[in-house]
Amino acid sequence: MPTPHRTKEICRAVRLKSTQVFIVAGTILITVLVTLVCIGLTTRYEVENEVANVADVDYWKDRVSAVQKVWYDKGIAELNEALRKPRGPLFPKNVLIFMVQGVGGGDLAAYRFPVISGNSQGNTNFLWDTFSHVARLKNSCSQQSPCQVGSVSRALWSGIPLDVSLGGESDCWIADNQTDNFLSVVRQAQLAGLRTGFVTDQRITGTTGAALYGNSKYECDERMPVGSIQMGCQDIARQLISGETGKSLNVIMGGGRQMLNSLVPKTKWDLVDELLCESGDGRNLLKEWRSQKLRHSKIEPIKFEVVQRTDELESLNATSFDYLMGVFANGDLSGNPRAPSLTLMVEKSLKVLKRNKQGYFLLVEHFIKSGMDKRMQLELLNETLSNLQSEEDTLTLVLVTNAIYPKPSLDVSEETETISHLSEFFGEDEIEIQRRLYQMPTDSLVFAKGPKSSLFYGVQKETFLAHSLAYVLSRSKDG
Ligand SMILES: *[C@@H]1O[C@H](CO)[C@@H](O)[C@H](O)[C@H]1NC(C)=O
Ligand SMILES: *[C@@H]1O[C@H](CO)[C@@H](O)[C@H](O)[C@H]1NC(C)=O
Numbered sequence: 402m403p404t405p406h407r408t409k410e411i412c413r414a415v416r417l418k419s420t421q422v423f424i425v426a427g428t429i430l431i432t433v434l435v436t437l438v439c440i441g442l443t444t445r446y447e448v449e450n451e452v453a454n455v456a457d458v459d460y461w462k463d464r465v466s467a468v469q470k471v472w473y474d475k476g477i478a479e480l481n482e483a484l485r486k487p488r489g490p491l492f493p494k495n496v497l498i499f500m501v502q503g504v505g506g507g508d509l510a511a512y513r514f515p516v517i518s519g520n521s522q523g524n525t526n527f528l529w530d531t532f533s534h535v536a537r538l539k540n541s542c543s544q545q546s547p548c549q550v551g552s553v554s555r556a557l558w559s560g561i562p563l564d565v566s567l568g569g570e571s572d573c574w575i576a577d578n579q580t581d582n583f584l585s586v587v588r589q590a591q592l593a594g595l596r597t598g599f600v601t602d603q604r605i606t607g608t609t610g611a612a613l614y615g616n617s618k619y620e621c622d623e624r625m626p627v628g629s630i631q632m633g634c635q636d637i638a639r640q641l642i643s644g645e646t647g648k649s650l651n652v653i654m655g656g657g658r659q660m661l662n663s664l665v666p667k668t669k670w671d672l673v674d675e676l677l678c679e680s681g682d683g684r685n686l687l688k689e690w691r692s693q694k695l696r697h698s699k700i701e702p703i704k705f706e707v708v709q710r711t712d713e714l715e716s717l718n719a720t721s722f723d724y725l726m727g728v729f730a731n732g733d734l735s736g737n738p739r740a741p742s743l744t745l746m747v748e749k750s751l752k753v754l755k756r757n758k759q760g761y762f763l764l765v766e767h768f769i770k771s772g773m774d775k776r777m778q779l780e781l782l783n784e785t786l787s788n789l790q791s792e793e794d795t796l797t798l799v800l801v802t803n804a805i806y807p808k809p810s811l812d813v814s815e816e817t818e819t820i821s822h823l824s825e826f827f828g829e830d831e832i833e834i835q836r837r838l839y840q841m842p843t844d845s846l847v848f849a850k851g852p853k854s855s856l857f858y859g860v861q862k863e864t865f866l867a868h869s870l871a872y873v874l875s876r877s878k879d880g
């Protein structure tokens with residue numbers, strides 16, 4: 402039996418040995434690590450070099466004929482453009498979205514070809530064709546599962562799926578209470594500290610507006626049941642003026658005067674649109690907006706204005722304004738030939754929104770109605786976009802949707818039939834069904850450029866847009 406003293410000695414010896422073992426093992430480990438890091442760096446350097454110098458990469462230059470080489474060189478130049486590393490910050494400071502309703506992928510393909518008699522110039526690009534990323538958003542509205550336009554807007558801008566029915570038959574969730582309300586992308590932008598704006602050539606109380614700052618089914622009071630009004634429900638026009646999201650919007654521009662005011666000027670160039678809601682409760686929400694801002698200006702110095710004519714908008718020094726409300730038609734802007742162009746509205750809006758230290762979120766809606774010249778409208782939009790200064794810290798999206806949403810017929814529950822039962826259901830023959838399916842609305846397209854544009858890829862659901870914007874906006878305030 403070793404004495405305690407002996408034990409201690411043995412222990413000391415062993416400890417010494419284990420220390421040595423650790424030193425040796427440590428040295429080997431460090432050597433291995435250093436080698437690995439070196440290999441890693443070399444490989445990385447090579448990869449980066451390869452990417453950076455595509456033009457120098459030998460693509461069998463000596464093997465292709467001179468004629469072919471011209472096109473290869475051109476192609477490699479385009480490839481180089483595609484491989485160029487994105488500059489700018491990781492997350493955008495600003496988010497700028499153009500939503501084009503009423504055109505499909507087919508229209509985009511067709512109108513890329515300019516109309517030039519005689520010598521064809523081939524096809525050119527729209528500006529959004531050169532954006533770095535693109536995604537398709539599935540259209541889940543079909544003859545089998547029709548949907549309300551309002552639900553589509555809500556899916557796009559609040560991320561609530563189309564097949565989720567909300568609140569049953571009730572007309573509203575008690576409005577005006579943001580804690581109970583949906584967080585639309587605009588509200589999220591406001592919470593992130595961005596300046597926000599919504600510009601449309603439809604009514605500011607239309608379905609897009611409703612999805613951004615309201616939740617009502619009614620644009621104005623006209624068709625709203627008395628019971629709902631008594632319950633405290635509000636229509637969209639009123640929600641725009643009294644809701645937190647609406648109040649915080651720095652820029653709001655479009656049509657819809659007849660929803661906001663019960664008494665509107667009727668001129669031969671700006672008639673009241675009989676097909677749309679007409680307010681009849683004696684309201685003057687434009688005046689209410691102005692007095693609200695006046696009260697606000699007593700607390701902090703803000704500059705605000707309501708404009709209703711193109712010349713007023715043109716002469717406005719927008720850079721000095723904090724809040725701007727522009728209502729230029731009783732109904733849609735297309736109903737008033739004297740309404741301002743989309744280009745002018747966008748230009749002025751950006752002047753109000755852009756500040757050095759604060760980012761902005763602007764949603765521009767351009768509605769191309771079925772009777773309009775689509776080519777001309779797309780070219781106008783292309784021009785509006787090319788007039789904008791390109792900013793490295795801005796995520797720019799162009800969303801193209803065809804805005805064809807089959808409406809639910811009276812009995813929605815009957816419409817969940819499978820395709821094989823379609824013929825009985827519609828009482829149509831096979832060819833007619835095929836034709837209908839062919840008319841199925843195409844996917845929407847999202848073209849994206851700028852920081853985080855790489856989020857937009859592949860084929861996604863309608864709600865993907867709102868969810869990815871939520872992610873982007875959650876970080877915009879940091880940088
Ligand atoms: C879009 O605008 C760009 C830049 O101004 C122009 O080069 C291009 O031809 C336009 N595209 C179409 C299809 O009009
Ligand atoms: C909003 O909802 C919260 C929680 O349910 C409630 O405490 C608050 O009083 C409501 N505000 C209004 C204005 O109704």
Ligand SMILES: *[C@@H]1O[C@H](CO)[C@@H](O)[C@H](O)[C@H]1NC(C)=O
Nearest residue numbers: 704716717718719720721722
């Ligand atoms: C517009 O307003 C800004 C800020 O108040 C001012 O600096 C600028 O001089 C004004 N421009 C014109 C043309 O009045």
